[in-house]
Amino acid sequence: MAITQSAGRILPGRKPKELNYNPKRPVWKERPSPLYQTIKTLVLVLFSASIIVPILLVVSTSLADKEQLAKAGGFVLWPERPTLEAYETIFNGPMVLNSLGVSAVVTIVGTILALFVTITMAYATSRPVLFGRPVVLAVLFTLLFAPGLIPSFLMIKELGLLDSLWSLILPGIFGAFNFVVMRSFFMNIPQELIESARIDGASDWTILWRIVMPLSKAVIAVVGLFYAVGFWNSFFNALLYINDHSKWPIQLLLRNFVVQGSGAADGLGISSVPPGQSIQMAVVVVALVPILMVYPFLQKHFTKGVLTGAVKG
Amino acid sequence: MNSTTEAAPALPDADRVPAHAEGRVPGRGKGKPGKGKPGRATRSKPRDQHKQSFGSRLRRDKQMLLMMVPGIAFLLLFFYIPILGNVIAFQDYQPYLGIGDSMWVGWQNFVDLFANPDFLRAFWNTLYLAAWQLVFLFPVPLVLALIVDSLISTRVRRVFQSIAYLPHFLSWVLVIALFQQMLGGAGFINNSLRQFGLDPIPFMTNPDTFPVLVVVQMIWKDAGWAMIIFLAALASIDASLYEAAAADGAGRWRRMWHITLPGLRSVIVLLLILRIGDILSVGFEQFILQRDAVGAGAAEVLDTFTYYTGVVGGGWSSGAAAGLAKGVVSALLIYAANKLAHRFGEDGIFAKKVG
Numbered sequence: 001m002a003i004t005q006s007a008g009r010i011l012p013g014r015k016p017k018e019l020n021y022n023p024k025r026p027v028w029k030e031r032p033s034p035l036y037q038t039i040k041t042l043v044l045v046l047f048s049a050s051i052i053v054p055i056l057l058v059v060s061t062s063l064a065d066k067e068q069l070a071k072a073g074g075f076v077l078w079p080e081r082p083t084l085e086a087y088e089t090i091f092n093g094p095m096v097l098n099s100l101g102v103s104a105v106v107t108i109v110g111t112i113l114a115l116f117v118t119i120t121m122a123y124a125t126s127r128p129v130l131f132g133r134p135v136v137l138a139v140l141f142t143l144l145f146a147p148g149l150i151p152s153f154l155m156i157k158e159l160g161l162l163d164s165l166w167s168l169i170l171p172g173i174f175g176a177f178n179f180v181v182m183r184s185f186f187m188n189i190p191q192e193l194i195e196s197a198r199i200d201g202a203s204d205w206t207i208l209w210r211i212v213m214p215l216s217k218a219v220i221a222v223v224g225l226f227y228a229v230g231f232w233n234s235f236f237n238a239l240l241y242i243n244d245h246s247k248w249p250i251q252l253l254l255r256n257f258v259v260q261g262s263g264a265a266d267g268l269g270i271s272s273v274p275p276g277q278s279i280q281m282a283v284v285v286v287a288l289v290p291i292l293m294v295y296p297f298l299q300k301h302f303t304k305g306v307l308t309g310a311v312k313g
Numbered sequence: 314m315n316s317t318t319e320a321a322p323a324l325p326d327a328d329r330v331p332a333h334a335e336g337r338v339p340g341r342g343k344g345k346p347g348k349g350k351p352g353r354a355t356r357s358k359p360r361d362q363h364k365q366s367f368g369s370r371l372r373r374d375k376q377m378l379l380m381m382v383p384g385i386a387f388l389l390l391f392f393y394i395p396i397l398g399n400v401i402a403f404q405d406y407q408p409y410l411g412i413g414d415s416m417w418v419g420w421q422n423f424v425d426l427f428a429n430p431d432f433l434r435a436f437w438n439t440l441y442l443a444a445w446q447l448v449f450l451f452p453v454p455l456v457l458a459l460i461v462d463s464l465i466s467t468r469v470r471r472v473f474q475s476i477a478y479l480p481h482f483l484s485w486v487l488v489i490a491l492f493q494q495m496l497g498g499a500g501f502i503n504n505s506l507r508q509f510g511l512d513p514i515p516f517m518t519n520p521d522t523f524p525v526l527v528v529v530q531m532i533w534k535d536a537g538w539a540m541i542i543f544l545a546a547l548a549s550i551d552a553s554l555y556e557a558a559a560a561d562g563a564g565r566w567r568r569m570w571h572i573t574l575p576g577l578r579s580v581i582v583l584l585l586i587l588r589i590g591d592i593l594s595v596g597f598e599q600f601i602l603q604r605d606a607v608g609a610g611a612a613e614v615l616d617t618f619t620y621y622t623g624v625v626g627g628g629w630s631s632g633a634a635a636g637l638a639k640g641v642v643s644a645l646l647i648y649a650a651n652k653l654a655h656r657f658g659e660d661g662i663f664a665k666k667v668g
Binding site: 024025026028029030032040043044047048050051052053054055057058061073074075116117118120121123124125127129130131132135138139142145146147148149150151152153154155159170171173174179203204205208229232233234235236239240251252254255258259260280281284287288291295298299 | 370376381392399461466478483484487492555564565598623639
């Protein structure tokens with residue numbers, strides 16, 4: 001730091017503009033060469049564009065009207081006369097609404113259960129408790145291995161959960177990673193708070209509910225959002241366990257009608273089809289929007305919640 | 314198992330932290346106000362733990378033990394019991410007979426598997442794609458993190474990070490759908506090519522370029538997210554090291570070679586180990602979603618083979634055998650990678666006691 005400051009004092013004679021002098025750049029850091037600067041900018045711009053353009057394209061096309069679509073040959077980057085026709089069409093058929101409902105139920109019930117299981121387990125093992133250590137080791141063990149597809153499938157079958165929404169919920173209600181994040185957060189809660197509550201006669205459940213959880217709102221929010229995104233996005237469990245069309249979550253619907261493109265019209269239960277392109281796009285957008293809606297919260301909290309919990313070491 | 318793989322980038326340190334926190338002596342906690350005194354060393358329980366009898370500890374902890382019940386029930390039902398279920402790999406499993414009554418066939422399923430050209434192709438594809446991923450996928454987040462870290466403007470940084478993290482939260486179905494709309498036969502790019510009178514390019518259906526497509530999709534989806542952990546590690550490198558090196562006349566590349574990369578070494582090694590343990594899982598959903606478009610010849614990997622043989626085809630035992638073979642090889646790979654990390658003087662994942 002000393003060098004930085006003294007060098008700063010030597011430099012003021014130079015005119016900032018001529019040097020392209022950036023006050024935030026540490027003095028010891030040389031200006032990047034034009035070539036390096038160009039490559040850097042190019043990488044960042046291309047990477048960002050590759051993410052933004054497809055999303056913009058899909059949203060715009062779903063909103064575009066027939067004439068513009070026909071003129072543009074299938075895709076538009078900006079809808080000139082935005083119309084919700086495509087959305088009206090897909091919501092008139094039963095399938096999309098139904099799938100959204102299934103996904104919503106699975107996501108909400110799943111997230112609540114997942115938070116319950118994760119919080120209790122993380123709290124119970126965050127303090128020196130009988131059997132705490134073997135349980136933690138058992139959980140961490142699950143990080144490294146997976147039981148395998150066929151045995152998991154047979155388990156769900158044995159439990160009689162095939163074709164039931166529980167088969168989409170139960171396998172996802174505990175994640176080892178989320179457990180680790182939650183537990184390391186709980187371990188950093190001042191022990192004095194817990195001890196004093198205990199001396200006052202509070203039970204462990206009361207301590208968890210009245211002291212630990214209010215202090216952990218940020219991490220609970222992050223872990224909850226992770227679970228919610230996981231449930232909303234999961235598609236493979238549905239492919240494995242659900243045959244009944246009326247219980248398809250939105251991701252499976254998306255896969256069957258957009259990715260595999262099997263007759264959108266009859267599959268979605270829609271009679272008249274405006275431009276097929278915008279129908280497909282509308283289904284994509286419907287699956288995308290909830291994620292875009294929670295993303296600002298996710299982004300705001302995950303560095304705080306997850307990184308303080310996990311990367312601090 | 315899904316949430317585990319999803320969050321992979323941040324894992325390595327995650328399971329090391331508890332070890333750290335617990336190893337902390339009370340005195341060190343004081344340097345960080347507001348954090349309280351973490352770790353067991355400060356807690357009042359451990360000292361008298363030796364004196365207390367098992368029974369009284371049981372009584373004291375009974376509510377805490379009750380709290381573990383849901384989690385333990387989950388682990389048993391969806392992890393440990395299914396692991397035992399792998400025994401059907403050594404049986405001629407018939408659903409109507411169940412595990413108890415099905416015939417034992419020993420290693421026969423494995424012998425059959427390795428004589429099965431479909432399985433061998435899936436095995437080969439898995440290794441091939443895994444190699445592609447290791448070589449081309451692994452360095453990308455590191456390079457991105459180095460670039461982002463070198464940005465002076467915090468605003469540009471924030472904007473780029475917001476954009477780059479987003480695709481991680483999109484489902485694979487959505488990602489493939491977006492790619493299809495862009496690169497597919499009727500997608501944006503091929504549509505534009507046609508309008509200019511050019512021939513469309515079969516990005517999504519060409520088996521020969523499939524590995525490239527897969528890696529590009531993975532970069533698109535997760536490179537930004539994987540950057541986080543490198544950024545955190547970069548931020549923890551002491552800036553005065555750079556300053557001192559610059560004062561001694563070290564240029565940009567020397568500083569990167571002698572300060573940045575050594576500073577990232579343990580993170581890189583850890584991520585690499587986890588990556589290697591996961592490498593045979595190349596990316597299940599991604600393949601199952603695109604297998605129809607490219608054909609099983611290029612897109613059949615061990616996981617999809619397990620699915621199609623076992624669940625779709627009803628060959629439960631050969632499916633389970635394929636799954637088990639993959640699991641065992643993965644475990645061996647983790648072990649070997651960890652050993653190698655020790656050889657290089659790094660902690661790896663098992664070095665520190667956890668829990």
